[in-house]
Amino acid sequence: MFGFSIRTRQNNASASPRTTDSPRVTAGSPASAGSPRHMGTPGTKGSPKQVEVGEIDTSAPFQSVKAAVSLFREAGASPMSQPATIKKSAKTLEERVLVKETQLHLIMKELDGLKEQLRNTEATKLQALRDLEKAKRTLHDLTSKLETVCEAKQAAIESTEAAKVKAKELEMQKSSKPAAISGDDAWKLHVDSEREQYKASAGELNYAKQELANLRQDFDAVLEAKLSAFQEAADAHHLTAVNRERANEFSKEVSALRETLAQVKLAPLQAQEENAKLNAEKESHLHSLKMAKEEADRKLSILREEA
Structure with missing residues (x-):
């Protein structure tokens, strides 16, 4: 997930007091050439960046x-x-x-x-x-x-x-x-019967x-x-x-x-x-x-x- 790369340390000759002012380690001196930490050809004093081969990059993948x-x-x-x-x-x-x-x-x-x-x-x-x-x-x-x-x-x-x-x-x-008297009676009876x-x-x-x-x-x-x-x-x-x-x-x-x-x-x-x-x-x-x-x-x- 996080990659780590080995790259050369880039030193500024004008900014490093150890490489400019120190009498023991100077650009092009035998001490710097024979040092186990400084292998290879030293960089030019006037160049803005000096490449030193063989040193491990210690810069973190995160800023903090x-x-x-x-x-x-x-x-x-x-x-x-x-x-x-x-x-x-x-x-x-x-x-x-x-x-x-x-x-x-x-x-x-x-x-x-x-x-x-x-x-x-x-x-x-x-x-x-x-x-x-x-x-x-x-x-x-x-x-x-x-x-x-x-x-x-x-x-x-x-x-x-x-x-x-x-x-x-x-x-x-x-x-x-x-009618006769008897006939009248019969007739009256008949009429009364009919009337009833x-x-x-x-x-x-x-x-x-x-x-x-x-x-x-x-x-x-x-x-x-x-x-x-x-x-x-x-x-x-x-x-x-x-x-x-x-x-x-x-x-x-x-x-x-x-x-x-x-x-x-x-x-x-x-x-x-x-x-x-x-x-x-x-x-x-x-x-x-x-x-x-x-x-x-x-x-x-x-x-x-x-x-």
């Missing part, structure tokens, strides 16, 4: 230890900032899970209410159908009674008409020829008329009940269809929420796995940086000791 530490911090800054982000994301996911669970609870509660309403509607529908069957039977009975009364009314009318005709005939016979029969027929006719009026009222009431039962049955069918449709929609929403909830609950586990993976990579990266720093420090120490 602070720079190396700063580099290590910059390299490890990104992994260190990730756990806070993951924790925040996990907290957001938990809040979303709580919201979804609350929504699911409310929808399930409303669905239970709709199911109860659907059961009540079905019960109302069955009761309406029973009332309708009862109304049909009552209507059939009243229709039969009405037919009987109509027949009785017609018979009474015919009997009354016949009695009237017969009474007129008797009146005409009485006025045309006088006429009165009875008239009473029966009035009774039949009254019964017919009552039957008409009962028939109208049954017909109104029948129409009301049909309307209730239609309303019950419509309400049942609407409730079933709403129940199906809520069931679909509940299924979708459950699927979303499962995905949301799975997200923190995935985030934890990613967090663990990132932590492992961070630890590995920091370990490699630490090893590299230790190696660099060791080499720097060796080079400083040799220098």
Whole structure:
């Protein structure tokens, strides 16, 4: 990771007091030429840079230890900032899970209410159908009674008409020829009998008329009940269809929420796995940086000791 190169030390002849002022080490002297640290040809005194072959470069790959530490911090800054982000994301996911669970609870509660309403509607529908069957039977009975009364009314009318005709005939016979005393008594008895029969027929006719009026009222009431039962049955069918449709929609929403909830609950586990993976990579990266720093420090120490 960090390279070290061996290069010649570049000395400035004018800046080094040891090579210019020292009587023991001068440019071109035998001491400088035979020294183990100064091998090769000495450089010219007037040149700005003097190359000495064979000396190891002791300059550090970093300007300072602070720079190396700063580099290590910059390299490890990104992994260190990730756990806070993951924790925040996990907290957001938990809040979303709580919201979804609350929504699911409310929808399930409303669905239970709709199911109860659907059961009540079905019960109302069955009761309406029973009332309708009862109304049909009552209507059939009243229709039969009405037919009987109509027949009785017609018979009474015919009997009354016949009695009237017969009474007129008797009146005409009485006025045309006088009868004997015994014949007058018989005629009077016959007229009285016809009159009583006429009165009875008239009473029966009035009774039949009254019964017919009552039957008409009962028939109208049954017909109104029948129409009301049909309307209730239609309303019950419509309400049942609407409730079933709403129940199906809520069931679909509940299924979708459950699927979303499962995905949301799975997200923190995935985030934890990613967090663990990132932590492992961070630890590995920091370990490699630490090893590299230790190696660099060791080499720097060796080079400083040799220098």
